[in-house]
Amino acid sequence: MTTTHGFPAATILGYPRIGPRRELKKALEAHWAGRLDEDGLLFEARKVQDRTVRRLVQLGLDAADSSIPADFALYDQVLDTTAALGALPARFADLAAEDGSVGTAAYFTLARGDGQRPPLELTKWFDTNYHYLVPEIGPETTFVAAAHQLAGIIRRQKDRGAVLRPVLVGPVTYLLLAKAEAGAPAGFDPLSRIDDAVAAYAGILAELAEAGAAWVQLDEPGLVTDRGGALAAPGGLVERVYRQLASVPVAAGPQANGRPALLVTTGYGTAGDPARPGQALAVLAAAGVEAVHADLVRGTLPSAEALAALGGTRLVAGVVDGRNVWRNHLPASLDALEDLQAQSGAAVSVGTSTSLLHVPHDVAAETALPAHLPAWLAFADQKVREVVALSRGLAGGRPLIAAELRRAEAALRHRAGFDGVTVPAVRTRTGALAEEDFTRGPADRRAGLQQERLGLPVLPTTTIGSFPQTGEVRRARAAVRSGGISQAEYEQFLRAEITRVVRLQEELGLDVLVHGEAERNDMVQYFAENFDGFAATGQGWVQSYGSRCTRPSILWGDVSRPQAFTVPWTSFAQSLTDRPLKGMLTGPVTILAWSFVRDDQPLAETANQVALALRDEIADLEAAGTAIVQVDEPALRELLPLRAADQPAYLDWSVRAFRLATAGAAEQTQIHTHLCYSEFGEVIAAIDGLDADVTSIEAARSRLEVVADLAYFGFSRGIGPGVYDIHSPRVPSEQEIAGLITAALAGIPSRQLWINPDCGLKTRGYAETVDSLRHLVAAASTVRKAVAVSAAGPTA
Numbered sequence: 179m180t181t182t183h184g185f186p187a188a189t190i191l192g193y194p195r196i197g198p199r200r201e202l203k204k205a206l207e208a209h210w211a212g213r214l215d216e217d218g219l220l221f222e223a224r225k226v227q228d229r230t231v232r233r234l235v236q237l238g239l240d241a242a243d244s245s246i247p248a249d250f251a252l253y254d255q256v257l258d259t260t261a262a263l264g265a266l267p268a269r270f271a272d273l274a275a276e277d278g279s280v281g282t283a284a285y286f287t288l289a290r291g292d293g294q295r296p297p298l299e300l301t302k303w304f305d306t307n308y309h310y311l312v313p314e315i316g317p318e319t320t321f322v323a324a325a326h327q328l329a330g331i332i333r334r335q336k337d338r339g340a341v342l343r344p345v346l347v348g349p350v351t352y353l354l355l356a357k358a359e360a361g362a363p364a365g366f367d368p369l370s371r372i373d374d375a376v377a378a379y380a381g382i383l384a385e386l387a388e389a390g391a392a393w394v395q396l397d398e399p400g401l402v403t404d405r406g407g408a409l410a411a412p413g414g415l416v417e418r419v420y421r422q423l424a425s426v427p428v429a430a431g432p433q434a435n436g437r438p439a440l441l442v443t444t445g446y447g448t449a450g451d452p453a454r455p456g457q458a459l460a461v462l463a464a465a466g467v468e469a470v471h472a473d474l475v476r477g478t479l480p481s482a483e484a485l486a487a488l489g490g491t492r493l494v495a496g497v498v499d500g501r502n503v504w505r506n507h508l509p510a511s512l513d514a515l516e517d518l519q520a521q522s523g524a525a526v527s528v529g530t531s532t533s534l535l536h537v538p539h540d541v542a543a544e545t546a547l548p549a550h551l552p553a554w555l556a557f558a559d560q561k562v563r564e565v566v567a568l569s570r571g572l573a574g575g576r577p578l579i580a581a582e583l584r585r586a587e588a589a590l591r592h593r594a595g596f597d598g599v600t601v602p603a604v605r606t607r608t609g610a611l612a613e614e615d616f617t618r619g620p621a622d623r624r625a626g627l628q629q630e631r632l633g634l635p636v637l638p639t640t641t642i643g644s645f646p647q648t649g650e651v652r653r654a655r656a657a658v659r660s661g662g663i664s665q666a667e668y669e670q671f672l673r674a675e676i677t678r679v680v681r682l683q684e685e686l687g688l689d690v691l692v693h694g695e696a697e698r699n700d701m702v703q704y705f706a707e708n709f710d711g712f713a714a715t716g717q718g719w720v721q722s723y724g725s726r727c728t729r730p731s732i733l734w735g736d737v738s739r740p741q742a743f744t745v746p747w748t749s750f751a752q753s754l755t756d757r758p759l760k761g762m763l764t765g766p767v768t769i770l771a772w773s774f775v776r777d778d779q780p781l782a783e784t785a786n787q788v789a790l791a792l793r794d795e796i797a798d799l800e801a802a803g804t805a806i807v808q809v810d811e812p813a814l815r816e817l818l819p820l821r822a823a824d825q826p827a828y829l830d831w832s833v834r835a836f837r838l839a840t841a842g843a844a845e846q847t848q849i850h851t852h853l854c855y856s857e858f859g860e861v862i863a864a865i866d867g868l869d870a871d872v873t874s875i876e877a878a879r880s881r882l883e884v885v886a887d888l889a890y891f892g893f894s895r896g897i898g899p900g901v902y903d904i905h906s907p908r909v910p911s912e913q914e915i916a917g918l919i920t921a922a923l924a925g926i927p928s929r930q931l932w933i934n935p936d937c938g939l940k941t942r943g944y945a946e947t948v949d950s951l952r953h954l955v956a957a958a959s960t961v962r963k964a965v966a967v968s969a970a971g972p973t974a
């Protein structure tokens with residue numbers, strides 16, 4: 179399959195790392211729990227690597243021609259790059275070995291902290307549900323060439339007969355994703371360290387060439403953002419960086435004193451200036467890079483002019499979607515590839531739009547999907563086959579893959595005409611929506627009516643919804659799935675669990691209670707399982723961060739809600755207590771963000787269908803007497819387009835979908851929402867636009883920075899900035915929480931302020947949860963007294 183420049187005709191940017199049966203997840207968690215030593219962990223990790231190489235060869239990639247990426251991060255690929263560069267923040271400086279390299283134990287300390295030192299911060303990888311560890315770069319950060327782990331993998335695979343292509347985050351994206359290390363001078367920009375970083379990358383390239391790598395893949399998705407895109411203009415930073423890296427001659431092997439050939443990838447959008455598609459690729463080509471990749475699913479086709487400018491540089495055309503699970507329309511992809519080939523003059527390889535990290539392993543592992551669905555789908559393994567087929571068709575002509583083209587065409591035709599894909603009743607309903615369906619009465623009038631109904635104290639305390647999902651809860655769910663216990667026994671178990679959680683909250687003295695969400699495997703999957711138009715997978719695990727995975731559901735058809743499903747649990751919980759208890763739903767945007775969504779209609783249309791399904795559930799909760807309903811939107815910020823120009827349209831439809839879900843509620847019904855996993859300062863106007871009566875926001879880690887943004891904006895509704903960081907087992911003291919509440923009161927009037935944790939408690943254990951909530955309630959009570967005194971002060 180090797181052609182000019184020695185680059186393979188078919189490749190993928192990356193492959194799921196967690197293993198088809200989550201082998202790596204299990205090994206990691208056993209290692210962290212002390213049940214598996216480091217050698218045992220690395221042994222398991224190598225097994226997953228070897229299996230990946232074997233499987234990819236089976237699927238049609240070539241083990242000897244660099245078409246298989248060495249993309250084997252134990253925790254996160256950005257952390258791998260931090261480790262290869264030895265770029266440790268000062269608080270972890272002692273973890274580096276003498277040559278600056280980072281061993282396995284140190285690697286996990288960076289990822290997870292060690293009790294005294296907080297770990298690197300986790301944040302969203304572009305607009306996905308994958309989270310990376312944020313590099314912390316200061317004026318003094320050292321950069322070394324210490325890609326020993328990666329070089330070791332390349333050597334070991336070479337001994338086994340495979341020449342793999344090592345993958346690193348490229349230098350520009352690495353520094354764009356970094357934040358300034360604490361203590362750096364105000365305004366310090368990590369990108370100002372680019373020359374030092376590039377020198378280290380050059381050393382890493384030499385190290386990898388010596389280990390036997392013929393090609394190295396540098397991922398530069400940062401170039402598809404506004405900031406990174408501007409750097410890719412002709413004569414800009416990107417050109418300078420790659421000119422420098424490419425200035426060393428290509429030569430692989432021990433003592434070759436050269437570098438591997440370079441593939442620079444640009445997934446998740448259009449690199450460079452979106453008005454000049456392909457220009458950034460031409461810039462990279464001019465700098466001397468041997469191959470460039472374009473995302474042709476999210477990104478735009480390069481212009482003819484840009485293609486002509488590629489010269490001898492190979493184009494890897496990312497036509498197979500790395501982020502969704504729909505079977506590729508192979509005939510259309512082949513048309514696009516043939517056009518590209520004709521226009522560029524240079525050679526075109528076939529690839530994926532991004533790494534396949536975002537999709538599950540294999541459709542064939544699914545045994546319980548509805549019968550019509552498997553033929554419409556492509557998970558990672560099927561996508562590899564698509565890439566290989568397209569590359570054969572491109573090189574050898576259509577007749578060579580006639581059968582594949584026919585099957586793809588037939589599957590897509592079947593999908594387009596299938597019953598549940600277009601449900602007239604659903605269409606009629608969305609077609610008849612009017613402006614009033616998106617609007618409630620004035621917020622201040624609602625607030626008055628709600629307070630009359632609820633009679634809450636000032637600074638009311640509540641939690642975000644879930645209580646710890648203990649092993650017992652998960653085991654009960656696994657048991658009912660496998661038939662070990664009956665449905666009735668499972669429900670009995672859940673009622674006992676709910677009763678315990680309600681009693682605990684009463685004992686703690688919380689003002690607004692929750693039922694604890696014990697019946698939910700995941701806050702999105704649970705809803706998908708109860709809506710029509712969705713399917714859930716059995717083995718479709720996708721890495722979210724570190725060892726944590728989710729099974730995104732597949733939204734394949736028109737969505738509706740056949741019957742109430744949260745009402746029985748909420749009503750049962752409410753029947754146990756006189757305090758108000760929140761109904762708990764996941765919002766439309768988050769349901770879309772964390773599922774694989776149909777690609778045959780605009781997201782906005784699908785969002786309205788999901789919103790109406792939720793609206794029906796809210797109506798049933800109200801009918802059952804529920805006074806407060808929370809509709810979580812933790813992923814509102816996640817789907818925000820990477821380019822500022824695309825953001826207003828997104829914020830418009832996403833906010834409207836939330837309003838459609840909630841605006842049917844009576845004015846006396848208090849609507850809450852919850853947001854987390856992001857900085858929210860920049861979308862406060864949209865949060866205000868949600869028109870929820872009360873909004874809880876993650877804030878504890880940033881010491882309530884969001885309060886200043888809220889005050890500046892003049893946010894006028896109920897607001898609960900988190901005062902307890904639930905992402906760590908640490909128990910905050912009463913004084914610490916009281917301090918945060920007092921700080922919040924500096925920007926938020928007491929009548930608006932709610933007291934709550936940052937997020938749900940499902941990942942925590944009971945011991946720390948109970949102590950922390952005790953401190954939270956006590957702190958609220960102390961500050962409440964102070965507020966009452968000062969309010970009474972002047973007039974008394």
Ligand SMILES: Nc1nc2c(c(=O)[nH]1)N[C@@H](CNc1ccc(C(=O)N[C@@H](CCC(=O)N[C@@H](CCC(=O)N[C@@H](CCC(=O)O)C(=O)O)C(=O)O)C(=O)O)cc1)CN2
Binds near residue numbers: 649653698701728
């Ligand atoms: N969808 C989604 N995306 C999200 C979040 C989220 O909560 N949901 N939170 C943010 C952070 N991401 C996260 C992602 C996953 C987890 C997480 O805890 N995942 C669990 C799985 C949760 C789950 O689906 N559990 C199922 C299945 C659990 C399971 O593995 N069961 C065993 C058997 C049970 C046993 O014996 O323990 C099996 O099937 O093999 C259940 O409870 O029913 C894990 O990786 O371990 C946490 C945060 C952002 N994105």
Ligand SMILES: [Zn+2]
Binds near residue numbers: 642852853855938
């Ligand atoms: Zn949350």
